[in-house]
Amino acid sequence: MSPFLFYPLATMSVIFALSVVLAKSPVRSALGLVAVMAILAVQFAFLQAHLLAALQIIVYAGAIMVLFLFVITLLNLESDRGIGEKPKLSAIGFGAGAVVAGGLALAMLGVVEPAARAVALPEGFGTTAVLARQMFNRYFVAFELTSILLLVAVVGSVVLAKRTAAENSEGVTGA
Amino acid sequence: MTIGLVHWLVLSALLMAIGAIGVVVRRNVLIIFMSIELMLNAANLAFVAGAHSLGLMHGQSIVFFVMTVAAAEAAVGLAVILALFRNRQTVAADEIALLKW
Numbered sequence: 001m002s003p004f005l006f007y008p009l010a011t012m013s014v015i016f017a018l019s020v021v022l023a024k025s026p027v028r029s030a031l032g033l034v035a036v037m038a039i040l041a042v043q044f045a046f047l048q049a050h051l052l053a054a055l056q057i058i059v060y061a062g063a064i065m066v067l068f069l070f071v072i073t074l075l076n077l078e079s080d081r082g083i084g085e086k087p088k089l090s091a092i093g094f095g096a097g098a099v100v101a102g103g104l105a106l107a108m109l110g111v112v113e114p115a116a117r118a119v120a121l122p123e124g125f126g127t128t129a130v131l132a133r134q135m136f137n138r139y140f141v142a143f144e145l146t147s148i149l150l151l152v153a154v155v156g157s158v159v160l161a162k163r164t165a166a167e168n169s170e171g172v173t174g175a
Numbered sequence: 176m177t178i179g180l181v182h183w184l185v186l187s188a189l190l191m192a193i194g195a196i197g198v199v200v201r202r203n204v205l206i207i208f209m210s211i212e213l214m215l216n217a218a219n220l221a222f223v224a225g226a227h228s229l230g231l232m233h234g235q236s237i238v239f240f241v242m243t244v245a246a247a248e249a250a251v252g253l254a255v256i257l258a259l260f261r262n263r264q265t266v267a268a269d270e271i272a273l274l275k276w
Contacts, residue, residue, distance in 0.1 A: 131239070
């Protein structure tokens with residue numbers, strides 16, 4: 001990927017990521033996160049992860065973020081006062097962020113840039129066929145376990161979001 | 176100058192640090208949750224960049240699983256937030272202190 005594409009995209013993703021954290025209204029945070037995910041999808045495509053770029057848009061920017069926006073509109077929140085409200089807490093937060101960044105920078109000191117490949121990427125790198133073959137061979141058990149995980153998540157969210165009979169009658173008398 | 180693995184890892188680390196800041200600084204549970212999603216995305220970027228740099232597909236498989244787990248986590252987490260809001264009429268993390276003594 002050429003630097004002329006990398007640096008603008010990287011700068012934009014960092015700016016939108018900052019808008020997720022700094023925005024006062026949750027809707028703006030969510031839209032910032034959608035933008036970050038869309039830019040990451042572009043970067044995945046440049047890294048030859050074609051299926052993942054599509055999934056990033058469909059699953060993350062599509063399904064998950066729409067779910068977030070639905071919940072935000074359901075809750076009908078007033079925007080809070082952002083991060084300036086508790087300066088002490090904010091200072092601790094930025095300290096924690098600095099620690100995370102410093103730790104990752106330390107870890108990165110050990111990264112050795114792989115020498116330029118003698119040959120190009122293997123045939124079919126990043127295609128759905130190769131990914132699927134790997135999924136149903138080496139990662140088969142993990143793949144089946146995620147299907148159970150999704151089933152449990154569906155049942156769990158239905159149970160959590162359901163109103164009980166007592167709550168329902170309470171709502172009626174309250175109205 | 177070409178863009179190599181280290182460039183991607185630096186970008187991923189920046190996004191991860193911003194997400195960590197968001198988790199600690201904000202008090203709206205929804206925004207804390209979104210910051211966690213941001214951190215998951217940063218990890219995904221590191222995996223994909225590593226896969227590309229090494230010419231191995233395993234990193235991309237891991238990202239697939241991370242996305243699945245993130246979808247399940249979002250569904251359950253948002254249901255928890257809805258139940259919380261129904262019972263306490265707030266999503267401010269510092270007002271939810273049932274376990275505090």
